[in-house]
Amino acid sequence: MNVDTAARHVVVVGGGIAGLSAAHRLASAGCRVTLAEAGDRLGGKLLAGRVADVPVDLGAESMLARRPEGVELARAVGLGDRLQPPAVAVSAVWTRGALRPLPKGHVMGVPGTAEALAGLLTPEGVARIAREAELPPLRGDQDTAIGALVAERLGREVVDRLVEPLLGGVYAGDAYRISLRAAVPALAEALGRHTHLLDAVREVQARGAAQQGAGPVFTGLDGGMGTLPDAVADAVRAAGGDIRTRTAVHALESGAEGWTVHTGSGPLAADAVVLAAPAAPAAALLTGVCPEAAGELARVEYASMALVTLAFRRADLGALPGSGFLVPPVDGRSIKASTFSTNKWDWVAKGSGELFLLRTSLGRYGEEKALDREDAELVGLSLTDLGAAVGLAARPVAAEVTRWRGGLPQYPVGHLDRVARIREAVAALPGLRVCGAAYDGVGIPACIGSGQRAADEILATPTPARGTPGGTGE
Known part of the structure; x- marks a missing residue:
């Protein structure tokens, strides 16, 4: 920890897992941290929910276990004993009219x-x-x-x-x-x-x-990956951090003494800022202070997708094979994958009782209009494909459609060069760093690593303290 760390106030903009990871790193190092999230919840694409009163992930459900950042963070915030690899990890590809291993x-x-x-x-x-x-x-x-x-x-x-x-x-x-x-x-x-x-x-x-x-290639969490954000947030609060939802940031202003972060509830004076928002809102915030980075971020494209989670009575189903299947776009189906959640995760199986939960995903880059269909139509498309793939004829007792609009940044040829240009431009401004899925990878450990990298760079760079202890300036 730098000698001036305890005197710093760092504002983190964005409460997805990257922003939460940055806040956790900074708070653990002794900084005073304020995290501002525009929405009414934390976690971004990590979302825990219930379908037919069965707990289940409605967003990302697993993470790469052999990349250390995710597992280490889960352990650091008290979830180490809940790390759980898939009970079944035997997938298929539904192509040319059959399920093929x-x-x-x-x-x-x-x-x-x-x-x-x-x-x-x-x-x-x-x-x-x-x-x-x-x-x-x-x-x-x-x-x-x-x-x-x-x-x-x-x-x-x-x-x-x-x-x-x-x-x-x-x-x-x-x-x-x-x-x-x-x-x-x-x-x-x-x-x-x-x-x-x-x-x-x-x-x-x-x-x-x-x-x-x-150990296993992938892991989840008993209770769902959607439980990780709140655990990280609790750890940030325990270290003295201030986490604010429904707090949209409208502008960033750089001055001789640091940064002013303008929110709907008033300005926040900060010695440093970690910008953990998706590319478009990040570009809007950087337009006035770093137009080069803003221009690059404005060109980052995103894909949208929907998850359809279905609950069936076990008695109405035959045996479903393995943990699910993938669907090649060339076969012209509506869904792109299905996960048999009750087969795949012991924690879902234990909570399912007489029910069986599975989910499908729909939507690819350039197919955003498909997500404008009504929930019932997306459920119907999923059931049609499930019937053709595995002979499923039962009707669900409950269904939940979760749309992730603009949820997945695209990494076209030249992406890493673009990221390098963004980081070079941002690094010229003392006390400002960026992180998130738009930069180094869309997986959970990659996003965590991105947030931690941004925090470490802030910690490694001396920033002038404001005139008052902690530099609140509010």
Whole structure:
């Protein structure tokens, strides 16, 4: 901790998991922290709810366990004993009229061998993968779209049947636009040491195999990932932090003594600001103080999606296989995935009683109008696809539609260069940093890491204290 840390007042703008993580880091280091969230709740895309009185996640339901930030934060705020890997993690791909096992031995859908995708692809598609060795060597020093690279090297079937549905589950995006360097950095790095894509994939797979003893790949929380934000907020308050919902920030003003954060309930004087808002509101706030960063942020695009959570009587259902399935866009279905929540999570199963809960997701980049349909229509589309995929004919006893409009930032080719330009411009202003899903990754650990990075940079940079202890200036 810097010697002047206790004298600092830092305002965090945005109460998603990135902003909460930044506030937790700062408060734990002794700063006086005020977090301002425009909405009436905390957590962003993490949301706990109930369907048919069964507790369930209505937003993100799991996080990557082998990236440490999420697990470490959960433990730090007292949720370590509630970390829970999936009880069942056997997924399928619903394509070409059947549920087909999700292949092992791939990196975000990119296989290391042709045999890995046998059964999922046509024989012609499998044979096309094996011919990559005949292609000219790759240049691994350029950013490229994942879909374009994989289609060129291994054939479009790999993209359409596996890469697209896997990326759709993470970004709700288009594989032919998403940056390899931004979305799958480990593979992009390995390509710098290989001249063929399959060889680079096998290197990444070997590294992953070496980590298998480190525990499960993904984890959730007993009670839902939606319980994490409130636990972090409680820890911030316990450290002296002030968390305010329904507190919209309208403008930022930089002066000789620090920052003034203008809110609907009055100005806040701060020594430093962490801007943890999504790209569009962040751009609006930066327009007057950092127009270069504002211009870059204004060009960040988002995808929207909806989650349809359904509760059925167990007695009305046959056995549903595994933890769920993915749906390739090329098959023209309405849903892009389904998760059998009662199968996947022990905590949901224990709370379900005589009910069975599952959810579907709908919506991809460029398909925002699909979310304008009535709830009943989205439920009907989900039931139609579930009937075709797994023979589900039962009617739900309860349904909940959760729309995440503008929920997932897109990472097109050039995204990392854009982020670098934003950070360079912001860093020129003392006591200002940015964080969130628009920068370093959309997963929960990535967002947590982004918030912690912003906080650490604030802590590492001396900022002039205001004239009064704590510098409230309110």
